Ligand code: ADP
């Protein structure tokens with residue numbers, strides 16, 4: 099899109115700075131420039147020039163003990179040190195020199211004006227432009243930006259342009275698009291709504307995890323409606339100086355009202371819209387900014403054509419004042435894409451790169467379960483990079499599968515040297531997970547097992563593939579999943595009789611799941627359907643806080659341990675029952691480093 103910055107009005111302050119600089123220039127730089135034009139000669143030359151009558155103006159400076167003089171046609175200026183010469187006056191008189199008391203003009207008047215006035219002005223304007231541009235580029239700006247733009251918002255205006263993002267570029271997210279289509283309709287023809295008396299919500303909140311396309315959707319609304327798009331990040335409003343954020347808000351809205359109908363997009367609105375907790379010494383600046391935003395939203399009348407879209411991934415932290423009717427009262431969830439959505443996103447991004455004909459997008463989408471739109475875009479790009487590295491003309495299925503691992507687990511760590519014993523342990527550990535998963539019919543089948551170390555620190559991993567979309571999970575499935583997590587450690591115990599640090603991530607995952615079963619999903623007999631925990635950060639990893647008495651906490655802890663222990667025992671039992679397969683598979687993995695789900699099942703069922 100064409101990004102056009104509005105010209106900033108120069109300030110009085112700015113002129114003042116230029117003036118000061120100009121004076122300094124004249125005092126310091128000009129004499130220096132003049133000095134450069136004077137040729138220093140010895141006294142002999144001076145005498146011989148006077149004798150030849152080749153001399154024009156002369157100025158005697160007794161203080162500095164120098165004589166400055168020109169030749170006959172005043173084209174060159176010379177300087178010489180003065181010696182004690184009683185005949186000086188006579189000599190000059192004979193030579194016909196003119197003794198003007200004033201300084202000798204060394205330059206033509208025209209050049210002198212250029213050098214004294216115009217050049218410095220040009221220089222300082224250029225410096226000013228460069229500096230203020232640099233400061234503007236620094237997001238948010240700091241102390242410096244105040245000097246040049248005095249709180250004027252850095253909002254960019256995206257003038258309507260044909261290469262703008264359209265709804266078609268945002269794959270999946272059909273519900274969100276449907277919701278936003280109404281806004282597009284409204285922006286096309288606000289009058290239609292005004293006639294009936296219907297009013298559009300002023301503010302719409304896009305909520306969802308990072309990288310799901312919230313920014314894209316906002317841009318797409320502007321693109322579809324063919325209206326200007328102002329965007330600003332919440333954190334940009336929070337300035338170093340109290341009051342700057344508020345003035346930026348004011349400015350942004352002034353600009354928007356001028357350009358209506360238009361879209362104003364505020365990213366990370368939680369940065370300014372956090373609940374005001376009334377703490378002493380709270381963030382004054384943020385509160386002022388928020389207040390200004392609320393005032394602006396209340397201030398503009400219905401149907402004026404300015405629609406504010408805001409994005410956040412922590413909606414629960416927003417101040418209720420912000421979400422009340424008349425402000426951001428409409429909320430559009432932008433969730434992680436489901437299987438179909440992932441496939442579509444992959445296809446949208448695949449259009450930009452050369453793909454082999456036989457790429458199975460569905461399989462890639464299944465492998466990348468839980469990935470966001472941004473991660474999927476990244477997977478396609480990684481695959482393209484891999485193809486280039488291998489000197490291939492197009493991206494293959496293999497590139498894509500490898501790049502999923504890169505995005506999920508990091509690059510292969512080529513130089514990590516594991517001892518033979520360690521490799522063996524890792525192989526058994528991974529086969530342990532896979533075997534326990536495969537033997538419990540409810541677990542998703544294994545896609546791939548590898549013991550190539552990754553930069554993320556994983557020494558190996560078992561990749562599972564979901565067969566379709568799952569919206570519900572039964573208690574048994576959750577238990578099986580915990581058993582699968584414990585399968586790695588169980589294999590180490592069964593085979594080596596000792597345990598390693600390799601299971602820390604498994605332990606974390608198993609605990610999280612077991613805890614959720616008890617405190618949130620009501621899956622233990624003791625607590626029935628009582629929530630012991632509330633989730634606070636749904637879109638960012640899902641922190642939760644306990645909401646129960648200390649005694650209950652103690653019981654919960656015991657229940658969690660009991661649950662995990664039971665599944666761990668189950669996993670150990672499964673492995674003991676299949677000890678031969680475990681050895682055979684681990685041996686195979688140890689030799690091959692990477693095996694596919696098919697190879698795994700073939701050996702298991704042989
Ligand atoms: P958010 O604002 O939700 O954090 P963005 O809109 O900035 O996410 O998305 C980041 C990038 O991820 C986009 O530039 C795009 O390449 C990709 N992306 C995310 N979601 C989608 C989607 N639904 N369809 C296509 N690309 C997507």
Ligand code: ZN
Pocket residue numbers: 527531586587600601604
């Ligand atoms: Zn493990």
